[in-house]
Amino acid sequence: MPDSAFKVLEILERSKIPISGETISTELGVTRSAVWKQINELRTMGYDITSSQKEGYTLTHASNKLLPYEVHKKLRTQFIGKKMRYLDSTPSTIGVGKQLCSEGNIDKIHGTVIIAEEQTGGVGRMGRAWVSPRGGIWITIVLKPHIPVDHIFMITMAGSIAVARAIRKELDVGALIKWPNDIFIGNKKVAGLSLELAAEADAVHYCLLSFGIDANVPVSNFSPQLQKDITSLQAELGHDVDRASLLARILKEFESRYLLIESGEYNTIIQEWKSISCTLENQVQIRTLKNTFEGEAVDIDEFGALIIKKPNGNLERVIAGDCHHQ
Known part of the structure; x- marks a missing residue:
């Protein structure tokens, strides 16, 4: 929106x-x-x-779109989200992020948030399709992290904590984290995250952290198959949520934990992740590219791997894979 329109809006x-x-x-x-x-x-x-010829103009209702103007009014961060790119529709916000990183100085766009009202070709973890209709929160954060490569996974942990904490604080809904990067309410998924990075050797050029949150999305919009496993904030509360307020809270929660990671406070992040995990202490089935097995999720290690205790007592360390609660 042009700056001149913002100025008129401020007066209204x-x-x-x-x-x-x-x-x-x-x-x-x-x-x-x-x-x-x-x-x-x-x-x-x-x-x-x-509008009235006699009295003039009256703003009767704010936009229900997730406009940067509305988010910035409520944003309390140092750098995350201070710059935003807004699109009504795009194949994927992560694609826009890659383009931005290829075109300019990444240090200057560090913390930029890309917002889309809908994604027509969203991609989640392991290349799966990410259904992203209007009413959700579909964003990518561009980051230039000063974090060792072997701890980059903690950015996703910080993002998961941020989403769960924001939903809890803003909406008083008991959101929990399901390993590796999903947010659940009860036994249904309400949000997911993915992380892509460009790196070589020990140098990380940039990271793109993407969030997908089913906020004001009617569950009926999803296929019958998905409806069994997915919920939305709207469905849980019985009414729409203020997406701008929720996003502003998520960005604040994320920034505070991102700064902890950059300062080396790794254990603080791991302990908080554990405290709001719905995976630990549960029987799970793990599916990796190589095999499938069952056991109890007993811990997460300093590198984000899930530790599974098998029925025979042996411990298995899972770096990547699908985790299904039983």
Whole structure:
């Protein structure tokens, strides 16, 4: 949205009563025709603005889109999300992130958040399709981490903690983390994360952390097969959630833990992850590229691997794979 439209919106938000186009034009030093143009621009972005020839303009309802303007009003971070790229529709936010990283100085876009109202070709962990309809929160964060390569996985841990904590604090819903990177409410998935990085030897060029959260998505939008395993915040609460407030909270929760990782506070992150895990102390089935086996999830080690105690008492360390609770 153009800066001029933001300025008109700020005036409408401040005003307790209808405000005339002439008053707005005088305050901004533009023509009434320009004000009218910006009012129409705001309407296309989802803001409900009534107009009366006698009284002027009134903002009656904010946009329900996940606009950077709405998120920034509630954002309390140092650097995560200070820069945002917004798209109404895109194949995937991670694709946009890769393009940004290929085009410019990654240090300058560190912390940039890419938001899409919908993804038409979203990709999750292990290349699976990521269904991303309107109403969800579909974002990618561009990061230039100063973290050893063997601890990069902790970025995903920090993201998982951030989503679960934000849902708990903002909505009072008991979200938990399912290894390796899903967020569950009860026995159904409500969110997932994925991490891609560009690195060589011991140098990480950049990371792209993607979040997918079924916020205001009717469960009926999903296929009957998915409906058995997936829920949404809307379905759990019985009403829509304020996506801008929730995203602002997630970004704040993530930043605080990201900074802990950069300062070497690894054990703090691991212990918090354990405290809100729904996987540990449960019987699980693990499917890797090589085999399938069952056992009890007893721990997670300093490198993010899940430790499984098999029925024969042996311990198996799982670095990557699918984990199914039994």
